[in-house]
Amino acid sequence: MVRSDSTDRLLETLGTDLTPVRRLAPPAQRVLMWLAIVGAVALALTMVSDVGAMIHRLTAAPDMWLAVIGSTLTAVLAVAAAFQLSLPDRKAAWAILPLPALLLWIGASGMGCLRAWPVAEAYPMPTDQPEHCLIFILGLSLPLSLVLIVMLRRGFSFRPNLTAIIGGLACASAGATLLNFVHPYDAAATDLAVHAFAVAIVILANTIFGGRILIGKMR
Amino acid sequence: MNLADGRLARVSIGATLMTDVSLFYESDVTIRLLYCFGGRVRALWPMLAAPVTSGTMTVDAETSRQTEETDRRRAAWMAAAQAGDRAAYETLLRDCIPFIKRVARGQGVRSDFIDDVVQETLLTVHRARQTYDPNRSFTAWLRIIAQRRAIDGLRRGGRTSTREIYAPLAYENHSDSGGDSEQAAFQIEHTEALDLAIEKLSGRQREAVQHLALQGESLAQAAAATGRSTGSLRVNWHRALKTLRARLDGKD
Secondary structure, eight states: OOHHHHHHHHHHHHHHHHHOOOOOOOOOHHHHHHHHHHHHHHHHHHHSSSSHHHHHHHHHHHOOOOOOOOHHHHHHHHHHHHHHSSSTTSSSGGTTTTTTHHHHHHHHHHHHHHOOOOOOTBBBBOTOOOHHHHHHHHHHHHHHHHHHHHHHSSOOOHHHHHHHHHHHHHHHHHHHHHHHHGGOOOOOOHHHHHHHHHHHHHHHHHHIIHHHHHHHHHO | OOOOTSSSOEEEEETTEEETTTTOOOOOHHHHHHHHHHHHHHHHHHHOOOOOOOTTTOOOOHHHHHHHHHHHHHHHHHHHHTTTTTHHHHHHHHHHHHHHHHHHHHHHOOHHHHHHHHHHHHHHHHHHHHGGGGTTHHHHHHHHHOOOOOOOHHHHHHHHHHHHHOOOHHHHHHTTTTHHHHHHHHHHHHHHHHHHHTTSHHHHHHHHIIIIISSSSOHHHHHHHHHHHHOHHHHHHHHHHHHHHHHHHHOO
């Protein structure tokens, strides 16, 4: 077989450059590792929050618990999709895995704003403190994003931007889920808008910075 | 035909029934389909009553086993490469080249871009080698990488073909836009005059010019190379510049 000199040179270079590599753990194991970190943060938050009141508040109305299930499932499914997308032989269709949970989360949150009756043990959202939610979601999601990007970077994705977007969704939804520990407020349109804004910032930051980091890995 | 890879398979029965499945990619599904198809044809064999011609190959369990064997061998080489075994790695990469070429051709990559796709795929295999799980098919892993790189190759080829045409005569006849020919001739003449002027310098001055200007060395490097002091070099360098300026100005 005729092979070009440059291919032969490349083979030699790759052979010379070969170093032992640590094989990547299966995606499921990596997902569990990241979720364990989120779980540790949740555990820490139980120490400083009134868990009983939170459970009572969340179970008082269907939209409240549906929204929590939606955001939790979005985090789990999005991080699973992100780890699959970080491998070169996986399909882009993995990106739609978290979409049903995301729709549930958005739908339930929207329904909460339309609900006419207030939830017991939940206060109306104070209008002068919307930045608290924003700071909390950003403060938790961005460090989680950093951890996730470092973990995703060990893979090799042909779709770095999509991987970063889905990873960002995982971190933002995890942050929004954890917010429930310190968020004794009833659903409100302003509150929802702030949460949506925070989630958008997290996803945007992941796309810009995370995407670039993952693209850099490809080259 | 390389049945070991199972990439291309032709099932031909007699002179009348010819089924070309060369467009199928190698996959377990394809092999299974072909096997089923082959089995059905065999069941109809007495009705067709056409003898198998010499060299005809039916896709059967033997082919499937060979494909699996090839895949297992490649997976073992890749696992060894992940541990740092260079010989296994080079054997694997060489073994993959024909397969990558077939995938690239299957994607419609032009022959002059095939080598690019091969090299890009090999580079990607190298960079992504930690992501390969030896419990999964290596061939399937490699095929997806090769397909992705082939698509990149097609895009690049498409871009090139819309922006460039093959016109060797136009390339040869293209005049340099950087300056006119008169200016270029003057430049050559000017360079020759400068060379001549440097030749006429005294030995020490010429040495200073050669080291500091033509070879681009620092004062310390030139001093080390010539065994002269930096002060002496500096003095001779300035004198040489003065002499050259006077001679070239005089000439102009």
